[in-house]
Amino acid sequence: MKYLFDSLTANWNLSPWMTTLALVLWVVVITAGVLVFMATFAGFTSWVERRIAGRMQSRIGPNRVGPFGGLQWLADGLKCFLKEDVIPKATDPVLFRLAPYLVFPGGFAAFAALPFGYGIAASNIDIGIFYITAITSLVVIGILMAGWSSNNKWSLIGGVRSAAQIISYEIPGGLAILTVVVLAGTLNMHELVVAQGGWPWHWFIFRNPFTFVAFFIFFASILAEGNRTPFDLPEAESELVAGYLTEYTGMRFLFFLFTEWANVWVISALLTTLFLGGWQIPGITDLGATIAAATSLGKWFWVLLSVAMFFIKTSALVFLVIQIRWTLPRLRVDQLMIMCWKYLVPMGFVTLLGSAIFLVLPREGAWAWFHLSVQGIMTLIGFAIVAGLIGRAWYNIHALKDRISLENWL
Amino acid sequence: MLKQYFKNIKNASTSIFEGLAVTLSYMVRKPITIQYPDRIEKPLPEMLPPTFRGILEVDTGICTVCMACMKRCPLDTIYIESERDPETRKNYLTRFDIDVARCMVCGLCTEVCPTGAIRHSTEFDAVTSDVINLVMRYVQPGDKIPAYKVSKEEEPPGVPQNEPYCRLKKQWDAPAPLQPDEVRGAVRWKKQTSKQEGR
Numbered sequence: 001m002k003y004l005f006d007s008l009t010a011n012w013n014l015s016p017w018m019t020t021l022a023l024v025l026w027v028v029v030i031t032a033g034v035l036v037f038m039a040t041f042a043g044f045t046s047w048v049e050r051r052i053a054g055r056m057q058s059r060i061g062p063n064r065v066g067p068f069g070g071l072q073w074l075a076d077g078l079k080c081f082l083k084e085d086v087i088p089k090a091t092d093p094v095l096f097r098l099a100p101y102l103v104f105p106g107g108f109a110a111f112a113a114l115p116f117g118y119g120i121a122a123s124n125i126d127i128g129i130f131y132i133t134a135i136t137s138l139v140v141i142g143i144l145m146a147g148w149s150s151n152n153k154w155s156l157i158g159g160v161r162s163a164a165q166i167i168s169y170e171i172p173g174g175l176a177i178l179t180v181v182v183l184a185g186t187l188n189m190h191e192l193v194v195a196q197g198g199w200p201w202h203w204f205i206f207r208n209p210f211t212f213v214a215f216f217i218f219f220a221s222i223l224a225e226g227n228r229t230p231f232d233l234p235e236a237e238s239e240l241v242a243g244y245l246t247e248y249t250g251m252r253f254l255f256f257l258f259t260e261w262a263n264v265w266v267i268s269a270l271l272t273t274l275f276l277g278g279w280q281i282p283g284i285t286d287l288g289a290t291i292a293a294a295t296s297l298g299k300w301f302w303v304l305l306s307v308a309m310f311f312i313k314t315s316a317l318v319f320l321v322i323q324i325r326w327t328l329p330r331l332r333v334d335q336l337m338i339m340c341w342k343y344l345v346p347m348g349f350v351t352l353l354g355s356a357i358f359l360v361l362p363r364e365g366a367w368a369w370f371h372l373s374v375q376g377i378m379t380l381i382g383f384a385i386v387a388g389l390i391g392r393a394w395y396n397i398h399a400l401k402d403r404i405s406l407e408n409w410l
Numbered sequence: 411m412l413k414q415y416f417k418n419i420k421n422a423s424t425s426i427f428e429g430l431a432v433t434l435s436y437m438v439r440k441p442i443t444i445q446y447p448d449r450i451e452k453p454l455p456e457m458l459p460p461t462f463r464g465i466l467e468v469d470t471g472i473c474t475v476c477m478a479c480m481k482r483c484p485l486d487t488i489y490i491e492s493e494r495d496p497e498t499r500k501n502y503l504t505r506f507d508i509d510v511a512r513c514m515v516c517g518l519c520t521e522v523c524p525t526g527a528i529r530h531s532t533e534f535d536a537v538t539s540d541v542i543n544l545v546m547r548y549v550q551p552g553d554k555i556p557a558y559k560v561s562k563e564e565e566p567p568g569v570p571q572n573e574p575y576c577r578l579k580k581q582w583d584a585p586a587p588l589q590p591d592e593v594r595g596a597v598r599w600k601k602q603t604s605k606q607e608g609r
Binding site: 052054055056057058059060323324326327328342343385388389390392393394395396397402403404405406 | 415418419426427428429430431432433434435436437438439440441442443445
């Protein structure tokens with residue numbers, strides 16, 4: 001958000017070192033803002049997930065603290081603050097204490113490059129998506145460190161599993177990212193969104209059949225990288241107690257979970273940005289030009305609308321991530337590796353090649369109609385899947401002679 | 411081999427689809443949770459089946475003062491006193507105490523009762539600030555209730571159905587607890603009789 005800083009300080013006539021000081025202050029303010037967003041999102045989602053999970057299991061979930069239980073996450077956080085910080089005798093004390101603070105920045109730093117709206121990104125770096133894939137791998141070091149230093153077999157197995165899983169799944173994930181990067185011709189997150197459009201058939205997911213498959217490959221691999229169910233082998237509670245965080249208590253424990261919840265947002269935001277058109281507003285072909293032409297109040301309106309679009313899409317994906325967690329059972333380690341190396345990696349190569357072929361096809365004359373019809377068909381298929389899911393759920397309810405009831409939903 | 415490969419992909423995607431449809435359908439259906447104790451449609455004693463063994467309650471109107479329940483009780487939970495009017499030769503019930511804190515809800519007293527005057531209610535959450543409040547006094551001190559006589563013609567009235575049981579609760583919140591020596595009367599009585607009978 002350097003451009004906002006520049007426009008703010010343009011008329012102030014600051015001396016060079018004052019500008020530097022102001023820039024440092026600006027960075028601190030932006031960082032604090034992102035941190036506050038991440039913290040509230042992580043906490044709030046923990047409550048939302050528990051409520052959704054409850055309903056999916058015919059329960060209700062936490063609904064006592066605050067309105068509809070909405071302050072449950074604050075109560076849980078306070079509880080963790082008040083817990084004793086136990087560091088077992090046989091641990092490696094330095095690594096044990098350091099591990100949570102290495103895991104945390106891995107989740108937090110990814111927020112720096114996420115475009116929340118038109119021009120609303122902490123920093124618009126040219127290698128945005130590459131930076132995010134690199135920085136989220138930092139989590140592995142922290143998790144492995146936690147697993148090793150706990151001096152506990154469960155922790156060690158959890159840590160090593162996590163390392164194996166994240167490193168393996170980075171390959172299909174990277175290939176799926178490449179398919180859209182090839183289409184957009186850039187690694188910049190902002191320009192990746194600009195290369196898409198407002199309406200669903202402009203999105204990269206419906207651009208051609210190969211990106212459609214790449215979306216699911218990327219979804220699966222980024223779930224695995226974020227250690228979300230069905231890939232939560234590192235902390236499989238039925239086998240490893242809690243995996244790498246078995247020995248942790250209080251705030252150190254919370255830091256791991258905190259990163260995990262924040263990762264849900266990163267997962268959904270990445271999927272939205274790369275495949276679902278990011279902050280693009282339907283009906284607006286060139287948002288940048290629209291904003292440039294608008295009045296100062298109109299500028300804010302368009303920017304906020306783009307932020308709203310991004311939040312709607314990302315929230316829908318957050319819900320899907322949560323629903324998948326409460327639907328699918330955990331994979332075995334060998335199944336995990338089979339899925340990665342036998343299915344996702346070959347399919348990733350195929351999607352990359354196919355997408356590249358679509359890129360070199362001519363776009364003039366009759367070919368334009370071909371591309372448009374492919375996009376239209378893929379959009380129809382995508383919406384048919386969503387409609388089929390809802391229809392199937394409707395059938396499931398009525399086949400049991402039950403009815404839709406939103407009682408106690410809030 | 412290759413056929414199996416694509417079949418696996420198809421199976422995975424269709425089963426994930428079906429699974430998501432199932433969880434989605436459960437999400438908009440009614441949860442089965444009963445939010446005891448504060449968010450239920452009606453009091454829990456009314457939702458329990460009538461065969462539930464709760465706290466003992468006594469219908470003094472049909473008590474014959476036979477004292478079978480007091481003798482049968484293995485824990486000396488029940489204490490009954492009666493009085494005979496010397497002129498009319500009629501029996502009166504003057505005291506009927508049940509110490510809920512001692513009761514183990516075995517139900518032997520309800521089995522021996524000839525009229526069904528003593529029976530289990532569906533109440534169970536007896537929480538008080540003082541354990542003495544758990545002594546249920548079904549005859550208030552000073553009251554005299556004539557003993558019920560089983561006539562040969564009519565049937566005994568039996569257990570009334572569908573009666574709200576919440577009246578028991580009033581006593582637990584009573585402001586003045588009983589005196590400890592009043593309560594222990596039941597225990598003393600049992601000891602005396604055991605000596606007399608030479609057990």
